Amino acid sequence: MSLTPFLVAWRTTPLHDREVVDALVDPAHAGPSAELAAALRGWPGTYYWSNEPDGRHLVLTQRAGRVRETWGLHIILFAATVFTTTFSGAIITGALPGDPSQLFAPSSWGAGFPRAWLTGLPFSLSLLAILFCHEMGHYLTARRYQLNVSPPYFLPGFPAPLGIGTFGAFIRLRTILTDRRQLLDVGVAGPIAGFLVAVPVLWIGLAHSHPGADGIRGMAVPLGSGLQPLGDSLITLFMRQQLFPGATSLELHPMAFAGWLGMFVTMLNLLPMAQLDGGHILYAALPRWHRRVARVFWVFIMLLSWYSLTWLFWGLVVLLLSRGQLGHPPVLDAYRPLPKSRHWLAWLSLVLFLLTFAPAPFRS
Secondary structure, eight states: OOSGGGEEEEEEEEOSSEEEEEEEEOGGGTTTOHHHHHHHHTOSSEEEEEEETTEEEEEEEEEOOOOOOOHHHHHHHHHHHHHHHHHHHHHHHTSSOSSHHHHTSGGGGSTTHHHHHHTTHHHHHHHHHHHHHHHHHHHHHHHHTTOOBOOOEEEEOOOTTTOOSEEEEEOOBOSOOSSHHHHHHHHHHHHHHHHHHHHHHHHHHHHTOEEOOTTOSEEEEEETTEEEEEOOOHHHHHHHHHHSTTOSEEEOOHHHHHHHHHHHHHHHHTSSSTTSHHHHHHHHHOGGGHHHHHHHHHHHHHHHTTTOHHHHHHHHHHHHHTTTOOOOOOOTTTTSOOOGGGHHHHHHHHHHHHHHOOSSSBOO
């Protein structure tokens, strides 16, 4: 059934991955009417409603073609990341030596290496579950809108004590987004999904941690030959006070460290700058304020580098990736208002940022 009898006017925008139709609905059918609802059930794509000054609009999308993904590359990168993060977990547990001179000695790679390496799985599987759910939140939401998006790329990294075995994960949006509703939904889905997994991981890990990190106040994790002090966020401070009331120091179980990293990654992604998740959310909610807020926040985290050099590193990375602009590219229909039904998501992202924000993540 054709939709044209129910429309006053429409505009079709062909893109390389999809066709987007912005249609002003006849007021007699804007309810929608039973006839329009029946016609929409036969639409070969997705759609949603938008209340605008001139009336109710339908935003209709249908896919223009499929992209062949290089699944082999994604699988290889994921397998490599499982190996390196499990390697790091084994060093954190003490099953493998943290001293590089001992770690890469031929004796460390003998018959006992597989069993020692497997002790790192609680850390690696916990951390990768958080990263995977974060990226799949973005991916599935983008696919729901029929956007051209890649599966997650996992990046293996240096093992402990030089790193945690991964540089994180990311997806590629290979198309322009239709409007600010799509941008907000895709941007916020990742932090919410990752946070929901990080909470139980952190709680279970803290329950298996133990107090008494010598000479350190707060939390610490064994990385290499010593303990690395970690900074608190509101969520980590609340959890450890619930589980260990009165304890002044806590040596983290590897799973607790994975949960802490999950909160740390959520916080970093929610920074309102450039094309981080927080930048997407800020642009979707307040597009005219994005650049100014991003610049102010960048200066703020540079000042925080006085307390933790983590901020200096992250600020330079964001500046490099945004080519010094800290801005955000436009969406296809920037005039379309953000639905009131989405305002709570913007506020929720602010709450998540405040809960996970750690002023000094890695303390000296």
